[in-house]
Amino acid sequence: MKPHAHTLDVIKLNIALPNGRRLLRDVSLTLEPGEVRALVGESGAGKSMIGKSVLGILPPNVTITEGEILLEGQHLNMMTPATRRKTVAQSAALIPQDPLTALNPVRKIGPQIVDPLVRIQGWSRSDAEARALDLLDRVHIRDPKRVMGSYPHELSGGMRQRVLIAAAFAPSPRLIVADEPTTALDVTVQKQILRLIRELQQETGTAVLFVTHDMGVVAKISQKVTVLFAGKVMEDAPTPEVFTNPRHPYTRALIAATPSYADLDRPFSPVPAALIKDLHARIAQDDMLYTGGRR
Amino acid sequence: MSALFSVRDLRLSFPDRAHKPLFGAAPRNEVLKGFSLDIPEGQITGIVGESGSGKSTFGRVLVRLLEPDSGQVLFDGQEIGHLGEAALRPLRRDLQMIFQDPMSSLNPRHRVWRIISQPMKRYGRGGTKSDAIAALDKVGLPPAFAERYPHELSGGQRQRVGIARAIALEPRFILADEIVSGLDVSSQAQVLSLLKDLARDMGLTVAFISHDLSVIRHLCDNVIVLNHGEIVDHGPVAEVFERPSSEITKTLLSAIPLPELDAGWFDEP
Amino acid sequence: MADTTTSAPRARRIGPVNLRLWLPLLWIALVIAAAIFAPLLAPHDPLEQDLMLERLPPWFIAGSEPGYWLGTDSLGRDVLSRMIYGARIALIVSFTAALAACVVGTAMGLIAGFYGGWWDRVISRLVDIWMAFPPVLFAVLLVAVLGTGLGSVILAIAVIDWTRFARVIRAETMVQARMDYVDSARIGGARRMTALISEILPNILPSVIALLTLEMGIAVIVEAILSFVNLSISSDDPTWGAMIAEGRGAIHFAWWVLLFPLISLFLTVLSFSTLGEGLKRHFDPVLQ
Numbered sequence: 001m002k003p004h005a006h007t008l009d010v011i012k013l014n015i016a017l018p019n020g021r022r023l024l025r026d027v028s029l030t031l032e033p034g035e036v037r038a039l040v041g042e043s044g045a046g047k048s049m050i051g052k053s054v055l056g057i058l059p060p061n062v063t064i065t066e067g068e069i070l071l072e073g074q075h076l077n078m079m080t081p082a083t084r085r086k087t088v089a090q091s092a093a094l095i096p097q098d099p100l101t102a103l104n105p106v107r108k109i110g111p112q113i114v115d116p117l118v119r120i121q122g123w124s125r126s127d128a129e130a131r132a133l134d135l136l137d138r139v140h141i142r143d144p145k146r147v148m149g150s151y152p153h154e155l156s157g158g159m160r161q162r163v164l165i166a167a168a169f170a171p172s173p174r175l176i177v178a179d180e181p182t183t184a185l186d187v188t189v190q191k192q193i194l195r196l197i198r199e200l201q202q203e204t205g206t207a208v209l210f211v212t213h214d215m216g217v218v219a220k221i222s223q224k225v226t227v228l229f230a231g232k233v234m235e236d237a238p239t240p241e242v243f244t245n246p247r248h249p250y251t252r253a254l255i256a257a258t259p260s261y262a263d264l265d266r267p268f269s270p271v272p273a274a275l276i277k278d279l280h281a282r283i284a285q286d287d288m289l290y291t292g293g294r295r
Numbered sequence: 296m297s298a299l300f301s302v303r304d305l306r307l308s309f310p311d312r313a314h315k316p317l318f319g320a321a322p323r324n325e326v327l328k329g330f331s332l333d334i335p336e337g338q339i340t341g342i343v344g345e346s347g348s349g350k351s352t353f354g355r356v357l358v359r360l361l362e363p364d365s366g367q368v369l370f371d372g373q374e375i376g377h378l379g380e381a382a383l384r385p386l387r388r389d390l391q392m393i394f395q396d397p398m399s400s401l402n403p404r405h406r407v408w409r410i411i412s413q414p415m416k417r418y419g420r421g422g423t424k425s426d427a428i429a430a431l432d433k434v435g436l437p438p439a440f441a442e443r444y445p446h447e448l449s450g451g452q453r454q455r456v457g458i459a460r461a462i463a464l465e466p467r468f469i470l471a472d473e474i475v476s477g478l479d480v481s482s483q484a485q486v487l488s489l490l491k492d493l494a495r496d497m498g499l500t501v502a503f504i505s506h507d508l509s510v511i512r513h514l515c516d517n518v519i520v521l522n523h524g525e526i527v528d529h530g531p532v533a534e535v536f537e538r539p540s541s542e543i544t545k546t547l548l549s550a551i552p553l554p555e556l557d558a559g560w561f562d563e564p
Numbered sequence: 565m566a567d568t569t570t571s572a573p574r575a576r577r578i579g580p581v582n583l584r585l586w587l588p589l590l591w592i593a594l595v596i597a598a599a600i601f602a603p604l605l606a607p608h609d610p611l612e613q614d615l616m617l618e619r620l621p622p623w624f625i626a627g628s629e630p631g632y633w634l635g636t637d638s639l640g641r642d643v644l645s646r647m648i649y650g651a652r653i654a655l656i657v658s659f660t661a662a663l664a665a666c667v668v669g670t671a672m673g674l675i676a677g678f679y680g681g682w683w684d685r686v687i688s689r690l691v692d693i694w695m696a697f698p699p700v701l702f703a704v705l706l707v708a709v710l711g712t713g714l715g716s717v718i719l720a721i722a723v724i725d726w727t728r729f730a731r732v733i734r735a736e737t738m739v740q741a742r743m744d745y746v747d748s749a750r751i752g753g754a755r756r757m758t759a760l761i762s763e764i765l766p767n768i769l770p771s772v773i774a775l776l777t778l779e780m781g782i783a784v785i786v787e788a789i790l791s792f793v794n795l796s797i798s799s800d801d802p803t804w805g806a807m808i809a810e811g812r813g814a815i816h817f818a819w820w821v822l823l824f825p826l827i828s829l830f831l832t833v834l835s836f837s838t839l840g841e842g843l844k845r846h847f848d849p850v851l852q
């Protein structure tokens with residue numbers, strides 16, 4: 001097969017609840033190999049839904065109503081569920097939000113990293129174990145052997161997030177979806193984790209879809225940004241451009257709402273209510289056309 | 296500037312049940328290791344530290360949800376560190392608290408107006424539905440919210456109800472424990488500016504617990520940096536931020552991802 | 565304010581009729597009506613014997629007698645009338661015994677779960693000891709000591725089954741006691757007792773109600789068992805348990821004497837337990 005230039009293409013993706021409420025509205029984005037794209041927005045903006053659509057882990061009542069998802073040029077939603085699962089498992093991985101619940105509490109760490117490598121990637125057990133040890137070492141876990149034999153509750157939150165990062169990078173995926181991987185952590189641990197993700201990602205050339213609500217994190221980790229509001233893309237631009245010259249008023253408002261040291265006398269500035277109202281009104285208009293056009 | 300709180304040699308430990316021997320008492324984990332400080336009246340004091348630094352425990356000692364093992368807690372000159380529940384009750388009106396998780400701190404069975412008005416009733420400061428509505432108005436919520444249940448509100452709205460309940464008693468002191476950590480930036484900015492305005496208008500003394508130094512920089516007059524139950528830095532915010540005296544403070548400062556481009560950020564410690 | 569626009573208005577859900585709630589409710593209403601209006605509804609005196617009419621089959625079988633819809637037993641007593649009067653005893657026992665067990669058990673559970681320490685140790689040990697006895701044996705023993713009669717049956721059930729409430733309510737109280745709203749009530753000047761009654765209790769009420777309904781079903785069974793072994797009220801009085809006991813001997817030639825009380829017993833117990841689950845969901849504003 002001809003190698004595809006993009007790791008991920010999402011084309012006019014629409015997802016909705018059974019009652020017709022739209023969660024994503026014509027979302028398009030691309031991700032090139034080795035690129036980190038931040039998906040930023042407030043809660044309810046649908047930013048997690050994009051990653052979940054790609055990985056095929058949408059909640060049971062949410063369905064893709066329209067649009068295409070291409071993983072390394074392969075049309076995911078034209079596959080049978082079984083093929084799709086296999087394709088996704090082989091070339092994509094997830095770093096979840098909550099390290100406390102993402103690991104099975106009754107199983108040791110080792111098998112939780114090794115088993116998927118054996119089962120899905122078809123590696124031999126000894127290869128998989130060597131790979132797991134190597135990656136635990138790479139995420140700066142001091143005694144990888146001991147950690148492999150520990151249970152999740154014996155590790156701190158930051159340690160568990162490292163384990164999850166190691167597990168995600170272990171099969172050398174082409175794409176990693178990082179779903180708010182640092183919101184549950186202290187700022188200092190957050191910085192270590194972000195640094196780790198960056199290091200591994202640059203070494204392996206893996207593309208990362210980084211879901212976050214924090215414009216500060218966006219500024220540090222990403223090269224491209226997609227700003228979402230109510231399931232609609234507000235702005236899609238290279239990160240430097242977004243911070244030096246944000247085009248969309250909503251992007252500007254989000255940056256202004258994030259505390260910085262730039263202007264200490266400036267009071268806290270939430271996203272203006274008038275702007276939100278205006279955006280909602282436009283989206284309602286879009287929705288009318290959308291359903292109208294389909295009838 | 297007079298101090299509203301004077302804390303002297305405060306110590307507190309919890310039994311460590313994970314390491315309890317089969318017989319005998321569990322060993323104790325020292326959470327607060329004997330520190331002393333003053334909280335000036337009429338100002339906002341930030342308390343910052345990583346998880347496990349003892350900042351929330353310290354806050355709960357100030358409002359006397361916890362009793363210290365030893366040491367003094369003087370509130371307006373009166374020792375309250377070891378008062379019994381009955382003796383504390385009249386003082387509690389002045390020692391209010393806003394909690395981190397408003398979903399857990401607002402009783403899911405009660406309507407908003409009842410949540411706000413019950414403490415008012417206990418202290419003989421009204422407590423009718425219209426009093427609750429007046430308190431809601433101060434935090435920018437319309438009267439219709441009085442009839443709602445907590446789960447029918449958004450995160451930011453719940454946190455405002457928490458603020459309304461605290462200020463309805465017109466206290467002298469409010470402890471705000473990580474009150475914006477679960478909120479979107481926009482709701483966060485709303486809640487913080489509300490708190491700042493109310494504190495100024497009502498002449499409140501506020502202790503603001505947070506792990507986010509950038510918020511503290513904007514909101515607070517003073518800051519105390521805690522690490523493993525000890526004070527490692529304290530003073531006026533501008534001073535501590537410009538000349539941090541401890542490594543902990545420096546690390547905390549450099550860990551904040553500010554919303555600006557900074558290629559060298561990952562190279563700093 | 566910006567975020568006032570985002571929240572949904574309060575709405576009562578009007579969905580399809582909830583059968584899990586309404587079917588059991590319908591049956592229980594029927595039983596309650598039968599109990600209250602027994603003298604009006606019963607076609608015959610439940611105690612009246614007529615050996616000329618013994619073992620008449622129900623209406624749909626040849627040889628039945630008009631007016632004896634569900635047939636008669638071996639002493640010629642009308643099965644339907646005895647069942648209707650039996651509902652009275654079943655309900656009196658189930659309501660009073662379950663309520664008594666509920667009040668005692670819930671109070672114990674609240675105290676143990678909220679105050680902890682010695683209170684918890686004493687109450688929890690008591691519950692453990694209590695539950696070490698097989699409940700039916702315990703009941704038989706108690707009634708044997710107290711003497712037969714409706715009062716003893718009710719007392720026996722309450723004395724045995726308060727532990728069900730105590731155990732569950734203790735665990736739930738411990739969970740609720742850790743919630744911030746309890747601390748926030750203390751910050752608002754509430755006494756510990758007030759926090760327990762006005763803050764925690766409303767949150768565990770759905771469980772109490774579910775357990776109570778469940779317990780009513782259990783009480784109906786226990787009463788039937790005690791009647792079955794002739795330890796409830798006098799064997800003449802119509803109870804479902806006694807009817808089942810009598811019917812058992814005649815199952816080969818008069819199965820209806822056994823079957824009809826058995827069905828109503830089954831439906832009543834099933835209704836109570838389904839209702840318990842349904843009510844729990846219904847009363848929970850968060851689940852709704």
